[in-house]
Amino acid sequence: MKKYNTPLIDELEKGPWPSFVTEMKKAAKTNEMSNDALGHLEKCYSTKIGYWKHGGIVGVLGYGGGVIGRYSEIGEEFPGVAHFHTVRLNQPSGFFYTSKALREICDIWDKYGSGLTNVHGSTGDLVLLGTKTDALEAIFAEYSSRGWDLGSSGSALRTPSCCVGPGRCEWTNYDTLGLTYALTQEFQDEMHRPTFSYKFKIKSSGCACDCVAALARADMSIIGTWKGDIKIDQAEVKNYAKTMDINKEIVNMCPTQCMDYDGKELKINNKECSRCMHCITRMTKALKPSGERGATICIGSKAPIVVGSLLSWVIIPFIKVEPPYTELKDLIRKIWDWWDENAKPRERIGEVIEMKGMRSFLEAIGVKPMPQQIKEPRKDPFMFYTEDDIAAYKAKEAEEKKTGKYRF
Amino acid sequence: MALPQRKTDIGPPHYEQFLPPVIKKNYGKWKYHEVINNGSMVHVAESGDKLWTVRVASPRLLSTATIREHCDIADKYCDGFFRYTTRNNVEFLVSDEKKLEPLKKDLSARGFKMGGIGKCITNVVHTQGWVHCHSACTDASGLVKSMMDELYDYFEKKTLPNKVRLAVACCVNMCGAVHCSDIAVVAVHTQVPNINHENFKNMCELPTVIGSCPTRAISPDPAKKSIKINSEKCMYCGNCFTVCPPISIKNPERDGVAIVVGGKINSLRTNPKFSKLVIPYISNEPPRWPKAVAAIKHIVEVYAANARKHERIGEWIERIGWERFFSLTGIDFTFQSIDDFTFMRDTMRTASTFKW
Amino acid sequence: MEVAELQDKIYAFCLAAKGKKKLKEKDIIKGVSAELSLEPDEVKKAMRAMIDVGRLMYSYGGGASSVEIPSEEYLREKGLIK
Structure with missing residues (x-):
């Protein structure tokens, strides 16, 4: 095996933080591809430019995603990375593993690939970095026969992902792991066979802490919430008062100013609470949501390309999230139908909603306008009226004349 | 077998x-x-x-x-x-x-490092960089390693007013939640792309390439069966390069990194926020990006010294005002921090109530 | 219409676009079902069966997925031709 001199990236083995260069070197000890990846990276560091080409046409028979083609422009110099494709494995909900399962994943990867991974990629897949085209079918047969399917790529439903939820968190309002598994199974076809105009991501967080960054990173963000009161354990409040200035740190930081503490008892005007989670996360032993649990559905977030970043917009303030999740699955299908009908190539759903108007989208999925959906109403007087809208306003006025009572 | x-x-x-x-x-x-x-x-x-x-x-x-x-x-x-x-x-x-x-x-x-729980700095969300991405204009892993070596105490033992979420994106595609992080590095191009007209014909679809441009800087060039890019309109986002490989935008001496701050994802106390641009350009300095790392550490330290308990960076800045953020950190305010893309209306100040 | 005949039509549809336009699944389903007055689902099923055996293939380029006629190289790699 060729020994590369790597003075620049060797610098990145110094210091306390774990080094990715050390990882590459570990893999390179026995793996020609990783060894060339090291040399390849050193060259990038010396010239300050990357050498990977655009993704190419690679994959496993019948699937349109899960493998991302990667070729080097300087493959002759570094033959081990001339082909260096990524394989995405669909991670288990919540990123839980057993050592047995992960060793099996490693064994197969050492046999066919570079021995390098990302645990995990940004979307959530377990990413296997670097293999050759002729190994892909074997890799798929080995993994799928052992229960591991590929994740997604391209113009498809991307691998759904979630927070740890009921696995290890007292704040979750629904079973994020169960929902993510159920949606992933329900929409296998949409994941593996790219039929959309562009990517579509679904992420599920159990509460407004949003540990999976659903609100910023998913076309459909499912954020857990509740409808009942926050239950207060006053004895625990007293305990917190020993180490915390409750008025300063909790009451005064409440965004709706719905709390009151007189030094003895904490009170919450639950009707005015907007469920932001600040007080609950700071006094987790003392405060607990109660009553009906479910989620807020938000739509549209994405990174800046093409005309600026979006955060997801509230579409459905509250929905129950319980197996078999029929209502949610139906909603997702309706959303896709409208998107499919209206999107130009490479348009995310948020962009299409901006183009076509929120009304068109909400009507298509059968959701009424609600003040919970907006931060503030429109500021300009330019608006569409349909004939039906005017007829409805006129009918309301006719009714008012009969009853003698205004309904605004 | x-x-x-x-x-x-x-x-x-x-x-x-x-x-x-x-x-x-x-x-x-x-x-x-x-x-x-x-x-x-x-x-x-x-x-x-x-x-x-x-x-x-x-x-x-x-x-x-x-x-x-x-x-x-x-x-x-x-x-x-x-x-x-x-x-x-x-x-x-x-x-x-x-x-x-x-x-x-x-x-x-065994040398494993424990930390990252609670009000401190945990691991960095980041992208592939030169290790494995075609569109990278810096190396994400190297930047992360360099940043975290310098901020290591905040991972292992020190605490902060609240958590500080860091992210690195190796181009403006921003795979990962870079656009809503407390402090993030995003690698940027700064020059209009070059076009290989000969290859354009065979490899690219004209409407797709024209449609890929957020600033409508691209128009057809019928004589060459290719496109033209208006250099007065181009903001170097590289989206045309994504859809059309013969367009090249990488430039080792001009590509660099920008630093954005004040984003958050959760809804605690205040609503989720985008990160905002404070340092528009630092040259790419592999292998350890010393200036970018120093800038991030400086922002963390000014935040630690000035924010109230529980305030995230974005919340602290909103309380004190952006003018105060710039004066406290000593960061030069430049034209690049004034939005001239899609958000100008929402981001210019419309009152005389600011701080000196 | 027999499935085999429908698949030949789908193949011809893809062949006509080759080198001119990158077809998405949707383009093929819409185009062929309109041309032959068939239910979109029928076309989709027939097309998917072709993809499963390598008569058509998914492709990716310019930031989006498409469907096209496989190259010899692809067929060889999949062991479908020698």
């Missing part, structure tokens, strides 16, 4: 088989948790069962050798069960307190 029979559309394995018994038993019935220190926390179930978590840093780019070492540790202390986090950490879970200290001791002896 014959390959096993492939199966399609099976989806991921069911997560239940990977849950340790204490989690299966107490699934959805957790009562509260306490952060013990930056490296560990304990969750207590309604049943009284306890689950200790030890969080360990990872460079995200892992060799199978290191994953196997994680497996060995899990076998020794956690009955083979463990998990990873959305921010690329490893978490070892024990339900028997007696195993906690030996686990930590072993991790430490």
